[in-house]
Amino acid sequence: NAGVTQTPKFRVLKTGQSMTLLCAQDMNHEYMYWYRQDPGMGLRLIHYSVGEGTTAKGEVPDGYNVSRLKKQNFLLGLESAAPSQTSVYFCASSPSGTSGSNEQFFGPGTRLTVL
Template sequence: NAGVTQTPKFRVLKTGQSMTLLCAQDMNHEYMYWYRQDPGMGLRLIHYSVGEGTTAKGEVPDGYNVSRLKKQNFLLGLESAAPSQTSVYFCASRFADRGSNQPQHFGDGTRLSIL
């Protein structure tokens, strides 16, 4: 049982390059999330999805796009990477139990550096 798996774990990009971060979960969770973690700022929500085919903006969505074509996968795309997007990215997922708001399960993070 892998839980939440993020690919890749590390990546270095040049400004202007594009890339996609993959998040895969094997727990049949409906909700999935992408966060970025920067020093002194905690985790900030980029985008999230409440089900296959649906996405919504979080707190800091600019410069990112997401897709949820399959229930188990949530992709985060950077179309034209900027140094300000250097961060550690976390993916999370949880069940959509109404009224109970289950805790999120987190991946191990992707450390992304933009030069």
């Protein structure tokens, strides 16, 4: 099993450009998440999905959009990149369960720089 994979690993954008980050998982997990990691701030949830075709906003959703057309894939889009979106982006997945006690499995991250 590859686990959770992310594409691309690195990207440099100019302000105003758009891009899509791809996350794929092969563990048949229902739940998927997008986080951003900034120095001294831990991880902050951008958007999440509880199943194919469903998405919801997290803690810092502004400037991002997501789609979950297939269970194994979760896409994060930046429509008009801004320097404030320079960060490391992590995708994660977890099994379903109503208790919320399941741990998350993380991808290797995408380092995005917006000039």
